[in-house]
Amino acid sequence: MSVLEFLIEPMRLDFMVRATATTLVASVVCATLSCWLVLIGWSLMGDAVSHAVLPGVVLAYIVGAPFALGAVIFGFAAVALIGIVRGTSRIKEDAAIGVVFTTLFALGLVLISVTPSQVDLNHIIFGNLLGVSRADLTQVVVLGAVVLAVLVFKRRDFTLYAFDATHAHAIGLNPRLLGATLLGLLALTAVVALQAVGVVLVVALLITPGATAYLLTDRFQRMLLIAPATAVFAGLVGIYVSYYADTASGPMIVLANGVIFTLVYLLSPRHGLVTAWIQKKTHAKSAGN
Template identity: 75%
Template sequence: MVRALAATVTAAAVCAVLSCWLVLVGWSLMGDAVSHAVLPGVVLAYVLGAPFAVGAAVFGFLAVALIGVVRDGGRVKEDAAIGIVFTTLFALGLALISVTPSQTDLNHVVFGNLLGVSRADLVQITALGAAVLVALLLKRRDFTLYAFDPVHAHAIGLDPRLLGAALLALLALTCVVALQVVGVVLVVAMLVIPGSTAHLLTDRFGRMLVIAPAVSVGAAVTGLYLSYHLDTASGAMVVLVQGVVFALAYLFAPRHGLLRRA
């Protein structure tokens, strides 16, 4: 439980900070694509005896590259390209799981295995999470300008394509961080819900960067303790509590809540 708590807090904080930019740029579906596309990389890493993070990162970057290739072909729109690539890679991962002899249950990669986090997993999650957070905070002004006005970013000498590629790379690494906590299926929730919740509660991006991780970490800790006492799936409870918090914000947010607008 102690290791699970540490892993949950780390993953929740990293996913929440990144989710602020994903929500503003409109990349929620991209987060879904990358989180599902890493599955075959994890299985192949297991077969080769390599760290799961290496395989997941490789296939995360591969998914982003393939989406760009299919989209830039001209006939296929971005949402279709994302759907084609991530479903194909996810299906490849499921097929590999079905034929890979394993003493460990690789289905934990799909649904998460929060209470099975080892010391090595915790070190990996902490190291990758710290690297992603440092990169996001150091380049937060550039990423924010890219999210709001890429044309202006280009006008002052920044490269929007490079900033977009860097944000996608950080997204792939963040999926690796959250993989062990909630699994492939629920990673997208941790990448979308905190930023969306914070966006309902404030109009200032600086405050979003504080509200989103605070909400996400609080929901993660609450969900983990509820799963312990109710004997339910830990990763699922973490995401469920985040969903409940979003619903409350959607209804009762001071300026943008449904009741306020009504």
């Protein structure tokens, strides 16, 4: 089989085309947002919101409302509950996040178990990339376009907020509004990624690409290019490997992202573990001579 045949064969199937398109959109949107999440230090918050949207998605399905509406409502509810628990008790933020998101995630699991459905709602948890319909793809593209448009339009404000919220406030920006906007975008992005990898693995797409880019560059503008590029590459690798190896697509995409991060973690020119060890040995030899 030639390289061209290898690349074309999966795309002869309509469901693979839709799966690939969904993967590309989810990868770009999640990776772009992940740059700010990593920079602000919101990895745990990303985990919390991505899991906390589950009951919102299930309730939206029950009443026939858009999934995005339920996700945004419960995403903000989770953030509000975390703030209340942290502000009215001795519990620290990380513990408050853990309590709130696990409780809401469990509520979502309970709702799934008692909700009669013609579709398998467990796909919300584990993803159903190969079962993406045209309507699902349309929703992913629309939500993804909205998130990307806001991120691009407000990128300077978000970046200033990430680096120095105090300075952002001093020049007339509203840090609370910017933070709330990012959290709303996080909830929408979780819905986009649900179609690809499910609730359980959404956090990987929301954190890993940004963390990978952070090890490769010290400039934020470059992070915004590197993160989506690595996520798209990992998504395509995951799709093709899952097709030819007959494995689950969502986990394979996440695994590909993890492998890329591991390679960068070890071999990054400036921050790689192996690179630093080699440089240390080289300097030691030079000093000895």
